[in-house]
Amino acid sequence: MKQLLTLLFFLFQLTTLLGQKLLIPMDITQENHLKAYGLTFWALEADIEIEWLLNYQGGSFLMDYSDKIARECRIRGVNYLTLDAGSILNIYTEIEANNMEVILLEKAPKIAVYTPPNKQPWDDAVTLALEYAEIPYDKLWDLEVLKGDLSKYDWLHLHHEDFTGQYGKFYASYHSASWYIRQQLQYEEMAADLGYLSVSEEKKSVARTIKDYIRNGGFLFAMCSATDSYDIALAAEGVDIVDVPFDMTPVSPNFNAKLDYSKTLVFKDFTLVTNPSVYEFSDIDAVPG
Structure with missing residues (x-):
């Protein structure tokens, strides 16, 4: 009792x-x-x-x-x-x-969204969702990433970015569109201002900086082309994987064999698709059969 x-x-x-x-x-x-x-x-x-x-x-x-x-x-x-x-x-x-x-x-994370200063013709689903949810965030781009601003944030959300420097592989469909031309000129100017010879090399540097951010405890959310193009950029350090329309130089000979998969976060053993007319980066994507 x-x-x-x-x-x-x-x-x-x-x-x-x-x-x-x-x-x-x-x-x-x-x-x-x-x-x-x-x-x-x-x-x-x-x-x-x-x-x-x-x-x-x-x-x-x-x-x-x-x-x-x-x-x-x-x-x-x-x-x-x-x-x-x-x-x-x-x-x-x-x-x-x-x-x-x-x-x-116990603590609200500080969020950054990696997004270009210019909006592309389609919507950015990440910023749309955050705006609607009323979750505060800051925007940053390559300059802010490369100068070390990522250390200020707990979470990084990636825009539909192409870290290979091929402008989303939209060359075949949109290379003559005014927005595409403006974007390419803007990216080339930015890369030059930051001291890089090509957009491709500049984007690879951004990818490596984000990898350091993750190694130091940062959280990363990526979507769409940012998922596979990110690992491709990491694996292709020191290898030219973009063709003439993108950097005025041909791809490196035997480029697929030169990829270093030990540098990626997720994917390995992939084969690149470098044809500018093909809307695909590699064979990472699985096509339902």
Whole structure:
């Protein structure tokens, strides 16, 4: 009987300590996932500790309830639940019994987006998502990367970048388009100002600088052409892999054999596609069959 009373007293103390919590679900019950991420970021900026419930309702976020947070959720159109101590204990019990995890978030990361000063004809999905979610970020480009500004940031998001210096391999379709010509001139001027003989060599240097940033603890998110062209640029250090339309010089003889896969982050044993008329960098991409 004494043990039971002790247990009941402990549970009472625990539920009192827990108090009310606010849960932001991230499963199908959440009507606006991007805004929910933004709300969570906003809370971290306000020094509110958050528990990220991995694999629970889509990776939900749990924090102490306050009228201020609840009001901000309503303003941003974010679905949330107010939980009492019993409900919170049930969540922790479910997490403990299943393939779930609780990660404590204490600090809002400082985010940089690597994006060109000029916008291309298509949308940049990274900046669009961050703007909509209301997550603050800074923009930087090659000059800022090469002078060491990456050390100021926790996360780097890559634009749809071509780190091989082939302007996205759009030569066949767009080489006579005004935006393509402007972009090539802008990139060539930038590379020259930074002391490089070609855009290709300048972009390789940027790729190596980003690799150092990762080695020093930075986080990287890349998408689209930035994923494979990045590793290609790392592997091609000291090898000319871009043809005449891009740097006025032919590719190095036997260039594929000269690639150094030990310098890449992810991919290896790939074969490059250097034909300017072919919209592909290499055989890294898998075509569904």
